[in-house]
Amino acid sequence: MKAARMVKENVVWVMLVVLVIMFSLATPNFAKPGNMITIFRQISNTGILAIAMSFVVISGGIDLSIGNMMGLCGMITAMLLTQSPLPIAVSCILGILFCGVLGMISGVLITYTKMPALIMTLGMSYVCLGWAFLTTGGFPIYGLPEQIKILGQGYIFGWVPVCVLILIAVIIIGALILNKTNYGRYVYAIGSNEEAARLSGINVKFMRVSVYVIAGILSGLSGILLMSRVNSGQPKNGNGMEMDALIACVVGGVSIAGGEGKASGIVGGMFVMGVLANGMAVMGMSDYTQTLVKGLVLIIVVATDSFTRTYLSKRKSA
Amino acid sequence: MSDNILIMKQITKTYPGVTALNQVSITLGKGETLALVGENGAGKSTLIKVLSGAITPDSGEIELLGKQFHSMTPIISKEMGVAVIYQEFNLMPTMSVAENIFMGEHSGTRYFFNKKVIIEKTEEIFREMGVHIDPGTAVKDLSVAYMQLVEIAKALSRDAKILVMDEPTAPLTDAEVEILFTIIRKLKARGISIIYISHRLNEIFQIADRVTVLRDGERVYESNIGDLTRDILIRHMVGREIKDQYPKREVKIGDEILKVEHLFGNGDKDISFSLRKGEILGIAGLVGAGRTELARVIFGAEKMDSGRILLDGKEYVPSSPGKAVDNEIGLIPEDRKNDGLILNFPIKWNITLSILKQLTRMMFIKETQEQSLVDKLISDLLIKTPSSMQKAGNLSGGNQQKVVLAKWLAVKCKVLIFDEPTRGIDVGAKYEIYKLMNNLCEQGVGIIMISSDMEEIMGMTDRMIILSEGVQAGELEKKEYSQELILSYASGNK
Numbered sequence: 001m002k003a004a005r006m007v008k009e010n011v012v013w014v015m016l017v018v019l020v021i022m023f024s025l026a027t028p029n030f031a032k033p034g035n036m037i038t039i040f041r042q043i044s045n046t047g048i049l050a051i052a053m054s055f056v057v058i059s060g061g062i063d064l065s066i067g068n069m070m071g072l073c074g075m076i077t078a079m080l081l082t083q084s085p086l087p088i089a090v091s092c093i094l095g096i097l098f099c100g101v102l103g104m105i106s107g108v109l110i111t112y113t114k115m116p117a118l119i120m121t122l123g124m125s126y127v128c129l130g131w132a133f134l135t136t137g138g139f140p141i142y143g144l145p146e147q148i149k150i151l152g153q154g155y156i157f158g159w160v161p162v163c164v165l166i167l168i169a170v171i172i173i174g175a176l177i178l179n180k181t182n183y184g185r186y187v188y189a190i191g192s193n194e195e196a197a198r199l200s201g202i203n204v205k206f207m208r209v210s211v212y213v214i215a216g217i218l219s220g221l222s223g224i225l226l227m228s229r230v231n232s233g234q235p236k237n238g239n240g241m242e243m244d245a246l247i248a249c250v251v252g253g254v255s256i257a258g259g260e261g262k263a264s265g266i267v268g269g270m271f272v273m274g275v276l277a278n279g280m281a282v283m284g285m286s287d288y289t290q291t292l293v294k295g296l297v298l299i300i301v302v303a304t305d306s307f308t309r310t311y312l313s314k315r316k317s318a
Numbered sequence: 319m320s321d322n323i324l325i326m327k328q329i330t331k332t333y334p335g336v337t338a339l340n341q342v343s344i345t346l347g348k349g350e351t352l353a354l355v356g357e358n359g360a361g362k363s364t365l366i367k368v369l370s371g372a373i374t375p376d377s378g379e380i381e382l383l384g385k386q387f388h389s390m391t392p393i394i395s396k397e398m399g400v401a402v403i404y405q406e407f408n409l410m411p412t413m414s415v416a417e418n419i420f421m422g423e424h425s426g427t428r429y430f431f432n433k434k435v436i437i438e439k440t441e442e443i444f445r446e447m448g449v450h451i452d453p454g455t456a457v458k459d460l461s462v463a464y465m466q467l468v469e470i471a472k473a474l475s476r477d478a479k480i481l482v483m484d485e486p487t488a489p490l491t492d493a494e495v496e497i498l499f500t501i502i503r504k505l506k507a508r509g510i511s512i513i514y515i516s517h518r519l520n521e522i523f524q525i526a527d528r529v530t531v532l533r534d535g536e537r538v539y540e541s542n543i544g545d546l547t548r549d550i551l552i553r554h555m556v557g558r559e560i561k562d563q564y565p566k567r568e569v570k571i572g573d574e575i576l577k578v579e580h581l582f583g584n585g586d587k588d589i590s591f592s593l594r595k596g597e598i599l600g601i602a603g604l605v606g607a608g609r610t611e612l613a614r615v616i617f618g619a620e621k622m623d624s625g626r627i628l629l630d631g632k633e634y635v636p637s638s639p640g641k642a643v644d645n646e647i648g649l650i651p652e653d654r655k656n657d658g659l660i661l662n663f664p665i666k667w668n669i670t671l672s673i674l675k676q677l678t679r680m681m682f683i684k685e686t687q688e689q690s691l692v693d694k695l696i697s698d699l700l701i702k703t704p705s706s707m708q709k710a711g712n713l714s715g716g717n718q719q720k721v722v723l724a725k726w727l728a729v730k731c732k733v734l735i736f737d738e739p740t741r742g743i744d745v746g747a748k749y750e751i752y753k754l755m756n757n758l759c760e761q762g763v764g765i766i767m768i769s770s771d772m773e774e775i776m777g778m779t780d781r782m783i784i785l786s787e788g789v790q791a792g793e794l795e796k797k798e799y800s801q802e803l804i805l806s807y808a809s810g811n812k
Contacts, residue, residue: 181681182674189671193660199619199651200671200725201643259662 023279043274060258070223070238078233103216107209152229175263191258329378401473564777581625600782661711716747
C-alpha cells in the first residue's frame with residue numbers, strides 16, 4: 001500500500017528521470033547544456049498556461065479558452081504597440097488586463113448561469129480565435145518595437161532566458177498562493193466540496209470568478225511572451241496550447257474532478273511534456289509522432305493513477 | 319396467519335460503532351399488511367434493505383416463499399417477488415408511463431420493442447387497480463400521487479408477492495391517501511402481502527393487520543391491530559424511561575440573543591421564536607417538517623422570503639453563510655459528510671476553514687498560530703487521531719462530528735445551530751457532544767438543536783418549538799414536555 005502510494009505521488013518525477021535517461025542514451029545532442037536551456041525556454045509558454053489551468057481545475061472547473069486567448073492577447077498588444085502612442089509596458093499591461101476581463105466574463109457566466117465550464121470556455125475559445133483573426137482580417141502584425149524582443153528572446157547574464165525567469169516567477173508565486181495563503185486553501189476547498197465550503201462561510205461565487213480571472217491574466221502574460229518570441233502578432237498563436245497545459249496538469253497529479261494537485265507535481269508535469277517534445281524533436285521525430293506520443297502519455301498516466309486509486313481504496317475498505 | 323410467506327429470523331447488522339439491527343425477527347403472512355413502526359434510526363430501513371438485498375446482514379436467516387437464504391441480492395429479491403417502493407421514486411421522468419412500467423422487461427419480438435403490447439398490458443394493470451392513467455403520458459407530467467401508482471403498477475407487472483412501502487403517504491394529500499388505501503385493500507384481497515412503514519399512526523390503524531415496533535435496532539413489540547390502542551403504540555415506540563444519559567447543566571439563562579419573527583421561506587411558513595444566551599432551544603418535528611430548512615434560512619444558506627430576524631437586538635438579514643460566520647452564527651449541518659466536512663481535507667484544514675481569514679497576515683496563513691489553535695481544539699474535544707494532518711474522511715463518525723464542532727468553536731459563535739448532531743454516532747461520543755453543548759451554554763452561547771431522537775431533544779433542550787409540514791404547530795416549555803404531546807403536535811393533530 002505504501003509502495004503504491006509512493007508511486008502514485010511521484011509517478012511524474014519517475015517518468016521525468018526515465019525520459020531524460022532515455023533521450024540522453026538515444027542521442028548525444030540531448031544532454032547538452034544548450035539544449036537544457038532550450039527545453040526551459042520551450043516550456044515557458046505552456047508552463048505559465050499550466051499554472052493558469054491548475055488554479056481553475058483545482059477549483060473544480062476547466063478553462064479551454066486560455067490557448068486561443070494567448071493569440072488574441074498577442075494581436076491586441078501588437079496592435080497597441082504598432083498603432084498607438086502608448087508606452088510598451090502600458091500596451092502589454094492593457095493586453096494582459098484585457099484577457100483578465102475575458103476570464104471574468106467566463107467566470108461570471110459559469111458561476112451565475114451554472115452552465116458547464118467546459119462549454120462556456122469552449123465557446124470563449126472560439127470567440128477569442130475568431131476575434132484574433134478579425135482584428136486584421138487574418139494577417140499577422142509585424143514591425144514590433146525592438147525592445148519588446150527582450151521578453152521572449154532576451155537573456156540575462158548572457159545565458160538565462162528572460163522568459164524562463166518569468167516562468168520561474170509565475171511558478172513560485174502560484175505555488176505560494178496555493179500552499180501558503182487562505183485564497184489557495186479556498187481554491188482547494190471549493191474544488192473538493194463546494195457546498196461544505198459555502199457552509200463554512202467561503203464566498204464561493206467570488207472564488208469561482210476569480211480563478212478564471214487569474215487564468216485569463218496568466219494566459220495574457222503567456223501570449224505576450226509568445227508574441228515577443230516570434231516577434232509578431234499571430235492570430236493562431238497559442239492555439240491548442242490549452243490542451244498541452246491541461247495534459248501537464250493531469251500528468252502532474254491534478255485531479256480533473258477538482259480539489260487535488262500540488263504545485264510541485266504541475267512543474268513535473270510541464271517538464272515531462274517539455275522533455276518529451278524536445279527529445280523527440282532532437283531525435284528527428286515528426287510533429288505527428290510527437291502529438292501521438294503526448295496522447296499516449298496522457299492515457300498511460302491517468303490510467304495508472306486511476307488504477308492505483310481504486311486499488312488503494314479497495315485495500316482501505318478491506 | 320399460518321402460511322407465512324416471509325420469515326426473517328434473528329437478523330443482525332452492525333456498522334462500526336452502531337448496531338443497526340440486533341436479532342430482529344419478523345413474519346409476514348399471505349395477504350397480510352404488516353406495519354413497521356419506530357422512531358427515526360430504529361432500524362426500519364435497514365431491515366428493508368436486508369430484505370431487498372441492498373445490504374448483507376451479519377447473521378440471521380431469511381425464509382422467502384419456503385426457500386432459505388442467508389442474505390439476499392437485489393436480483394434474487396426481485397425474482398422472488400419482493401418490490402420496494404422508496405420515498406424517492408425510481409422512474410425515468412421523460413419516458414412514458416408504459417415504458418417505465420415495463421422498463422427492463424422483455425416484450426415484443428426478439429429485437430424490437432413492441433409499444434402496443436406494453437400499452438395494452440399497462441391498461442390491464444391499471445384496470446385491475448381501478449385507476450385511470452393514460453399509459454402514453456410522460457411520467458414527469460404526473461402528480462406525485464400518480465407517480466406512486468405507477469411504481470405500484472410496476473411492482474404488479476413483475477408479479478410482486480410482497481410490496482414494501484416506505485412512508486408512501488408522506489407526499490400525498492388526504493384524498494390521494496384514500497385512493498392509495500383503496501388500492502392497498504384490493505391488493506390484499508388478491509393475496510399480496512404488504513409491509514407498510516409510516517410515522518402517521520392514524521393510517522396504521524386504518525390499514526394494517528398487525529404492527530411490529532422497532533426501537534434502537536431491536537424488535538420490542540408486536541401486536542394485532544385489534545388489541546392495540548394509540549397510546550400503547552406510542553409508549554412502545556418511544557420506549558424506555560429517560561435515564562440520566564443527558565448531563566445536567568446549571569446555567570443562568572441570559573438575555574435574548576436571537577429573535578425570529580414571522581419567518582417565511584424555504585418551505586417554512588410563519589415561524590416565530592426567540593433564543594436567549596445559555597439556552598438550548600429545540601426544534602422538533604417529523605422528517606420533512608421543515609426543521610433543517612428553517613436552520614438553513616437562519617444561517618443564510620437559503621433565501622428568506624419575508625420576516626424579521628433580530629440578532630442581539632439589531633436587525634439581521636441572513637444573506638449568505640459568509641455573513642453568518644462574520645456575525646458569529648454557526649451551523650452544524652445534518653449531513654456532515656457532504657455539508658459539514660471536506661473529507662479529503664486534513665483535520666487541520668477543516669477546523670480552520672471558517673476562520674482562516676483571521677489567521678492570515680497579508681494573505682499568508684500564520685502557520686504556527688493555525689497549528690496551535692488546531693492542537694488545542696483536538697485535545698479539548700478529545701478527537702482521536704494520530705495527527706492533525708489526517709484526512710477527515712478517515713475518521714469515525716463521532717470524531718468527524720467533533721471536527722465539525724471544532725470548526726465552529728474556532729469561530730467562537732454566539733448562536734450555534736446543531737442539526738441532528740448525534741445521528742449515527744456511538745453512545746460515548748454522544749455524551750461528549752452533550753457535555754460540550756452544556757459547556758457552550760455556560761459560556762453564554764445560544765443553541766438551537768434539531769433532533770429526531772425524541773429522548774435526546776427532551777433531555778437536552780430547555781424549550782422547544784414543534785414544526786409540522788412547515789408550520790409552527792406548537793411551543794412547549796420543559797415542564798410541559800411529554801412524548802405524546804410532542805408526537806401529536808408533530809403529526810399535525812392540533
